[in-house]
Amino acid sequence: NAGVTQTPKFRILKIGQSMTLQCTQDMNHNYMYWYRQDPGMGLKLIYYSVGAGITDKGEVPNGYNVSRSTTEDFPLRLELAAPSQTSVYFCAGGQGNTGELFFGEGSRLTVL
Amino acid sequence: GENVEQHPSTLSVQEGDSAVIKCTYSDSASNYFPWYKQELGKRPQLIIDIRSNVGEKKDQRIAVTLNKTAKHFSLHITETQPEDSAVYFCAGWSGSARQLTFGSGTQLTVLP
Numbered sequence: 001n002a003g004v005t006q007t008p009k010f011r012i013l014k015i016g017q018s019m020t021l022q023c024t025q026d027m028n029h030n031y032m033y034w035y036r037q038d039p040g041m042g043l044k045l046i047y048y049s050v051g052a053g054i055t056d057k058g059e060v061p062n063g064y065n066v067s068r069s070t071t072e073d074f075p076l077r078l079e080l081a082a083p084s085q086t087s088v089y090f091c092a093g094g095q096g097n098t099g100e101l102f103f104g105e106g107s108r109l110t111v112l
Numbered sequence: 113g114e115n116v117e118q119h120p121s122t123l124s125v126q127e128g129d130s131a132v133i134k135c136t137y138s139d140s141a142s143n144y145f146p147w148y149k150q151e152l153g154k155r156p157q158l159i160i161d162i163r164s165n166v167g168e169k170k171d172q173r174i175a176v177t178l179n180k181t182a183k184h185f186s187l188h189i190t191e192t193q194p195e196d197s198a199v200y201f202c203a204g205w206s207g208s209a210r211q212l213t214f215g216s217g218t219q220l221t222v223l224p
Contacts, residue, residue, distance in 0.1 A: 031210065042201060042216045043156070050210055058211070090155060094212075099144035099205030101212055103155040 001026050004093050006104035013081040013111045021076040021089055021107050029093030032074040033058075033101065034066065036087040043090065049074055050096060081111045114139040116204045118215025125192050126223050133218045135202035136184040144205035145185045146212070147176060151198045159200075160187070192222045 004025045013019055025032065030051050035043040045058030049068040063085060065077040074093075078085060088108050092101040115138040125131050137145075143164040148156035162169045162176045162185065169176050173192075178185040189196055202215040 033212070035214075043214045045211060045213075048211065096210060097207075099207070099212060100146065100158065100161065103157075105155050 003027060004029075004091055004102050004104040006089075006091050006107050008107060009105065010108050011110070013078075013109065015081060015083065015111060017081050018077070018079050019081070019109075021078070021091075021109070023074045023076065023091030023104060024072050025074075025091075025093040025102075026072065027093060027102065028071065029095060029102070030071065031094045031096035031101075032068065033092045033094075034064075034074070034076045035090045035092065036060065037090060037106075038087050046076065046089075078109075083111050085109065086111045113209055114142055114204050114206050114211070114213040116202060116213050116215045118202050118218060120218060121216065122219045122221070124221045124223060127192060127194060129192055131187075131189045131192055131196070131220055131222075133187045133200055133202070133220070134184060135186070135204075135215050136182075137204040137213075138183065139204065139206050139209070140183065141208050142204040142206045144207075145176070145178060146203050146205070147174075147187050148201045148203065148214075149198045150201065150217075156201060189220075192220075194222050194224055196220060197222045 007022045033048040034046040047066040049055045091104040094101040146161035150156045175188040
């Protein structure tokens, strides 16, 4: 199993551009999450999903959108990128009933 | 929602000494408390966890204790080694909220 896979690993955007961070998992996780981690800071929840077709906002959802059309994929969309969205983004998956999460390797995004 | 506070934010110990990191949580419904280790530029990795029906759990040099009444839990690392240097995050899982809320992290430095 590959686990939780994120692409791209690095990306530089200009202000106002849009992009999608991809996240896919092959561990049959029903719960999936997107966190952002600013330099020297903790993990803040952006969006999460408890199953295909279901998404909910986390602590910092503004400027982002997600979809969950399949169990395996949970893409994060950034519309009109802003410098404040410069961060490392982590996707994570879990079974939900245990609380244990498995993280992807992260995507480092810089908005200039 | 859940609020997890973590102390200290930085901790330096001599190699071979013990390190203790403490966390408190607010949601009495939280029932799962994992600890993650994050090395520089890497993803958070689960190192130990504890459920609310257990008071203590050990895994070699690492132990976690939980006091449900006081709503606090702690990570203990004995015989610290330079490779233990990393950022450690505590977290609390609320099954009802279906979210894992992270503490702000502790930068542990083990001095040779």
